[in-house]
Amino acid sequence: MLKPITCDVAVIGAGSAGLAAYRAAKAEGARTLLIEAGPGGTTCARFGCMPSKLLLAAARAARDADRASTFGIKTEGVVVHGRAVMARVQRERDGFVADVLKEMSDIPAADKVHGRARFAGPDTLTVDDHTLITAGAIVIATGARPVVPQDLRDACQERVVTHETVFDLETLPRTLAVIGAGPLGLELALAFSRLGVKTTLFDEGDRIGAVRDPVVASAVRETFEQALKLELGVHVQAKRKADGDILLSWTDQGKARRGTFEYVLDAAGRAPAVDHLDLNLTGLPLGDTGVPTFDAQTLRCGASSIFIAGDVNDARPVLHEASLQGELAGRNAARRRRRRLQKRDPMPSLAIVYSDPDIAAVGAPWDEEAARDWVIGCSADVGRARVDAKTPGVLRLYADAGSGALIGGEMFGPDVEHLAHLLAWAVQLSLTAKDVLALPFYHPTVEEGLRTALRDIADQGSR
Structure with a gap:
């Protein structure tokens, strides 16, 4: 028997966008529910911005110590203790997560529902097998998750990591293949390389760090070719070796190449986390990625009472945008029947x-x-x-x-x-x-x- 609950606004997801949407809707006086299936803590604190910057900070310290001789300062050699590096990353990361969880714990229990939400109609949600929610408006803020090709996952098994798992390694790997030369892949490849990990960065395209200006792109490539091994314009195939390491094969200018790596970090992309929502029951038209079409100025999906904010809409997947979008979506969800929807102020990317x-x-x-x-x-x-x-x-x-x-x-x-x-x-x-x-x-x-x-x-x- 499902417990029925009625509210003005239901927010699915307690990440950066979801928390901002909840606060904004509450500030408008709306009876608001926050639904979260996982442990919480936001992508930024648990998997993204903060742990990656912690690793990059360690890498910067190692590099600066290594090049101290440039300034006439002699060192006896830099030694990177992998376990200590990862222990600090995890300790500080857990502190950032705890701060977010403290924020969530301050939310009244009556406003929180734990479990996986699914649409049962345009204004109704079921949460696991225990709750039926009827909402005046719904905000989708479920974020995005890494996409690992099935063949790579099958070949590498536990040796394939993503930004959601790489920071849980107990120590630095001996060798690492990073697949995807976008911002995330580039940052992590450079961090591990500067910490002494033999790192190769792969990408099917020829751009690094999502740079588009050809003059800037040339400078980026020239600089980072000296920092790590780049294999661009290639498609890799993976095979698990008897000792557990991963054998990658690729073709470079018609020449067959291969290399062995302890771990493969897949950073080739993320997809909106919508596959579990049963969005087909909303009656909304869905795009190629399964996300409802929406107005970028109001974050409203069609003419419905459903709004979408944060990484899940794949518009600008960065934290400050997720927070801004969450606030706008929450406010508009609460105001939808009382006044005209607010549009976001023009802001350069x-x-x-x-x-x-x-x-x-x-x-x-x-x-x-x-x-x-x-x-x-x-x-x-x-x-x-x-x-x-x-x-x-x-x-x-x-x-x-x-x-x-x-x-x-x-x-x-x-x-x-x-x-x-x-x-x-x-x-x-x-x-x-x-x-x-x-x-x-x-x-x-x-x-x-x-x-x-x-x-x-x-x-x-x-x-």
């Missing part, structure tokens, strides 16, 4: 890869056709980077040739995570290169690289 030197993309993505109407500013020499013995990289900023307004850019270099924020603010405020050049720049800082690119735009006659 902002993506950062913590590859050290970092990669960042802001606003309008590179497009060869569209670039004919752009003024492009470039900077490839930053004095502060030379002082710190860091790769200077390259910055490319884009401005509209007509209005002079900055519209975006791609960057590669030290601390561009900070420069990307400055550019994103300038783009959102519709500032021109000359507008930003009128603001203070201190010397010597990496921000001067941004100033050089802005001057390049201004010198070309842009406003």
Whole structure:
């Protein structure tokens, strides 16, 4: 017998988007339920942003110690203790997860339902075999999960890891194959390589870190070819060896290649976690990935009372976007009958890869056709980077040739995570290169690289 519950808003998933949706709906005075099937803790804290940055921090410490001789400082040799590295990653990660779980524990018990939710209709959900929920509106915030090809999973068995399992390793592997050269794969491949793991990064395409600007892409590839082994434009096949290691085979420019690895990290992609929701019972049209079509401005699915937020909608799968979307979806779900739905404020996209030197993309993505109407500013020499013995990289900023307004850019270099924020603010405020050049720049800082690119735009006659 299912226990019936009626509410104004039901939120499926207690990750970053789901928690934000719950808080927003409650703030609107809506009777809100939060449904979670797993242990909670959010992707960011448990599997994503925080453990990966913990591993990257260890890798940066090892690399900096190793290159201390550049500054005339002699060391007796760097020794990486794999178990200690992973123990700190897990200890600090568990602390971040505990903080999120504490937030969840503060939610009233009457507002929480534990179990797997499925749609029984456009406004009804069943949770496992114990609860039937009728809701005025529903927010889908179930996130995304790694996709591992079945043949790879069958071949590697427990030796295939994803971003959800790699941080549970007791020690660093001897050898590692990373499949997928996107932001996640690149970050983790570099981290393990700098910690002394013999690492090879594979991808079927030829792009690294999702970089699109050809000038930036060239600099990225040239730099990281020196940091780890790259095998791009290849398809790998896996076979389990008698000793448990994995034999990978691929073809490189017509030549058969192979290598043996202790672990394979699959970072080739994530898929919206919707396969368990029975979305076919909502009556909504579904896209190729099984996700309902939705309005990106309101996050409403069609003309229904269903909203979708966070990684599950695959629009901008990063934490700050998940939180913003969750807040908007929760607010609109609560307001759906009382007033017009709120639309999200225009905001330039902002993506950062913590590859050290970092990669960042802001606003309008590179497009060869569209670039004919752009003024492009470039900077490839930053004095502060030379002082710190860091790769200077390259910055490319884009401005509209007509209005002079900055519209975006791609960057590669030290601390561009900070420069990307400055550019994103300038783009959102519709500032021109000359507008930003009128603001203070201190010397010597990496921000001067941004100033050089802005001057390049201004010198070309842009406003």
